[in-house]
Amino acid sequence: MALSNNVIGAINFVAMLLSIPVIGAGIWLATEPDNSCVKILQWPVIILGMLILKVALAGFVGGFWRIPWLLIFYLIAMLILIILLACLTVFIYMVTVRGSGHLAPSRAYLEYRLDDFSGWLRRRVHSSYKWDRIRGCLSSSNTCAELNQSYHMAQDFFNAHISPLQSGCCKPPTECGYTFVNPTYWISPINIAADMDCLKWNNDQNQLCYNCDSCKAGLLANLKREWRRADVILLITLIALICVYLIGCCAFRNAKTEDLFRRYKQGYT
Known part of the structure; x- marks a missing residue:
């Protein structure tokens, strides 16, 4: 025993x-x-x-x-x-x-759409109350600032394998046709009506695309x-x-x- x-x-x-x-x-x-x-x-x-x-x-x-x-x-x-x-x-x-990424023309990184993810995950970021808190937390991090330190040339950035969060929150969607200045500063969109996120992009370093659905999708990815x-x-x-x-x-x-x-x-x- x-x-x-x-x-x-x-x-x-x-x-x-x-x-x-x-x-x-x-x-x-x-x-x-x-x-x-x-x-x-x-x-x-x-x-x-x-x-x-x-x-x-x-x-x-x-x-x-x-x-x-x-x-x-x-x-x-x-x-x-x-x-x-x-x-x-x-x-x-x-x-x-x-939920998976989509290839963008002449880009190594992927882009993400909110509708691709499960309903349960989307509900975690859907309401403005929940997202305001999450957005404030994300914008206070160095997630986007790190891109400016790593990539100075447009082609280097386009060939980079950045994280889904950086792809969704730190830059405008590729289909908007913005011109690269640096990873978090873009000008002169060609097709502003291509996506609602095109209108939400802001070069203010505290705004960027944190209000975009692509940012929510990148977070979920x-x-x-x-x-x-x-x-x-x-x-x-x-x-x-x-x-x-x-x-x-x-x-x-x-x-x-x-x-x-x-x-x-x-x-x-």
């Missing part, structure tokens, strides 16, 4: 370690400028990782110190958390399955890219956690069986 308890404790220690990638994914999302402005996914991921850590710790203590009720709590609570993690992983995949990376981490952790949980269930059952045989032998003798 003691050996089985030690095995259960060791298995739960592995479960504790598996909480680290989940917490780390949430912290990484929180440090990304766009995610820190939107504040949608990082806290659910961090909280779920912390819960996995606490429940695994309870199982670890219950296994090494032979506390049956803690082990039962671990089995029930961890099953619930595994289901929640699976739901979160599937949800992230579903809301990010749509950035979120999609980062959420997909986090989702891969969550998926791998989920698979490992399921394996650890099943091994723990088998070890717990074997421990109970050994205990029953031990009691039977004691009663028989």
Whole structure:
């Protein structure tokens, strides 16, 4: 029985370690400028990782110190958390399955349209109240200012692989026909009626295209890219956690069986 308890404790220690990638994914999302402005996914991921850590710790203590009720709590609570993690992983995949960039003539970077993304994501940036807060956060970052430091010639900028957020927020749409002065300063549009965003462009460095739908689309494209990376981490952790949980269930059952045989032998003798 003691050996089985030690095995259960060791298995739960592995479960504790598996909480680290989940917490780390949430912290990484929180440090990304766009995610820190939107504040949608990082806290659910961090909280779920912390819960996995606490429940695994309870199982670890219950296994090494032979506390049956803690082990039962671990089995029930961890099953619930595994289901929640699976739901979160599937949800992230579903809301990010749509939305991709479009090639612009003579440009290496892609441009983005808001209608290409899932309705759930669009609602996160649709209302003016939500977007005013997000826009203020984005405009206070160095996202666009970095372009001016990196690209001085028009052709260098056109050949650059800039981020979706920079493509959508820091420059006007290509179809408007603006003339390049620097990455965040454009003049003399040719086709101002090509897109409503053509009218929203402003050379004021605090305005730029932060009011444009292309900026919202670029933000969602950035979120999609980062959420997909986090989702891969969550998926791998989920698979490992399921394996650890099943091994723990088998070890717990074997421990109970050994205990029953031990009691039977004691009663028989």
